[in-house]
Amino acid sequence: MPTRMLIVFNPAAGARRRRRLLAALDLLRGLGMRPEVADTARRGHATDLAHEAAAAGVRVVVAAGGDGTIAEVAAGLAGSDSALGVLPLGTANVLALELGLPRSPVRAAEVLAMGRTALLHPGLARYADGRELLFVQMLGAGFDAAVVHNLSAPLKRGIGKGAYVWQTLRELPRYPFAPIRAVLDGGVEEAASVIVTKGRLYAGRFLLAPGADPHEQGFHVVLFREAGTLAAMRYGAALPLGLLPRMRGVEIRRAAELRLEGEEVPAQADGDAAGVLPVAIGPAPKPMRIVVP
Ligand SMILES: Nc1ncnc2c1ncn2[C@@H]1O[C@H](COP(=O)(O)OP(=O)(O)OP(=O)(O)O)[C@@H](O)[C@H]1O
Structure with a gap:
């Protein structure tokens, strides 16, 4: 057996x-x-x-x-x-x-x-070189991905979440904020950073996309319209206060499939570095079962 x-x-x-x-x-x-x-x-x-x-x-x-x-x-x-x-x-x-x-x-x-199990609908990212990557929670492109790409693994082991704060402070003055084009099933959007999420939460228990549910199909696409250090600082300060989804310059769209394009824009998936744009995102071919409370 x-x-x-x-x-x-x-x-x-x-x-x-x-x-x-x-x-x-x-x-x-x-x-x-x-x-x-x-x-x-x-x-x-x-x-x-x-x-x-x-x-x-x-x-x-x-x-x-x-x-x-x-x-x-x-x-x-x-x-x-x-x-x-x-x-x-x-x-x-x-x-x-x-x-x-x-x-x-x-x-x-x-x-x-x-x-006890429930259905989970992971996302699948497809890169220009044909590589595919499954993600269960989110795929981010832009500033948050730059933080993840440059995060020191020993520092993360040493001080945990504090390593993200430290790396965010290092990226703020130097990240170039190259524009991202998001081609959603409902049209084309421009943003400085994008987080495509299956769930409501981000970076722990902080609210990102209130209407999202990983047990449902499709994605919530969080568009950070404003570029630059000051805007990124405002978004960063709003996150722990639970105010991010209501911030000026933050808009949330729904999409079943989408494509993110940009010049040398880094991506992260489920908190790990995940290459650079362009990337096409859709549902994994089959949902899976996950053990839940
Ligand atoms: N034996 C190993 N040595 C080095 N890296 C590993 C090893 N096993 C797994 N990894 C990598 O470590 C990365 C981070 O691990 P994991 O996601 O479990 O913890 P975390 O990053 O601390 O947690 P979270 O993603 O919730 O913040 C994984 O993406 C995985 O690829």
């Missing part, structure tokens, strides 16, 4: 994460479950591990890490019947917050043990 659950663990962030994983494992074993654990050895490894597990008929493959690990596991499960589980051990854990998953590893393990 195939294993019912594989936990794909990203050990890159050190000892504290391992302790949280062990707490979750204790709970699952106490309930008589025998999950297997596989550590990732490199970027992208979680996709291979998840793909092999799905091919072997593993019922639930759990991403134990942050949003990047979740996206990698989801990419490996795409098109299969295996469900995606989440143990939130990352820095921002946006998808976990979006789905209402508990932060405590023991409580999150209880959710996994219950095994």
Whole structure:
């Protein structure tokens, strides 16, 4: 009989994460479950591990890490019947917050043990060179992607979310704000930065797109119209106050498919660097199941 659950663990962030994983494992074993654990050895490894597990008929493959690990596991499960589980051990854990998953590893393990699933509709980004990238929460182009591209991994491990604040301050005076053309199914838009999102939240529990829902099809496209350091500072200050969606110069459109174009504009997907524009965005060929509370 195939294993019912594989936990794909990203050990890159050190000892504290391992302790949280062990707490979750204790709970699952106490309930008589025998999950297997596989550590990732490199970027992208979680996709291979998840793909092999799905091919072997593993019922639930759990991403134990942050949003990047979740996206990698989801990419490996795409098109299969295996469900995606989440143990939130990352820095921002946006998808976990979006789905209402508990932060405590023991409580999150209880959710996994219950095994209730819902449909998730990931997005698929297609690049000019034919490369495809699956994302579960968002794809950003412009300023926030520049922050992600230049973020120091050791600093992120050391001070967590503070690393984003630090890198934002470094990017503010130097990011060139090249214009972005967003070709939505309803028309063409211009913006300085764009975040294409499946969910409501951003950078943790901050509100970005109030009407979005990862269980539904389609995307909310957040357009940041104003370019420049001052505008980016205003947007950054509004985010933790929950005011971003109502800011002057911020507009939200809905789209089933879209294309983002721009000269040397960086992109990020689910918090990891994701190449440069142009990129075409649409739904993944098949929705997937995700374990939810
Ligand atoms: N063994 C490894 N060594 C180095 N990098 C790895 C390893 N395993 C995974 N990674 C990479 O680390 C990146 C970040 O990991 P992850 O998303 O789990 O945590 P995070 O970035 O702290 O969390 P969040 O995305 O929620 O902020 C992933 O995109 C993944 O590609």
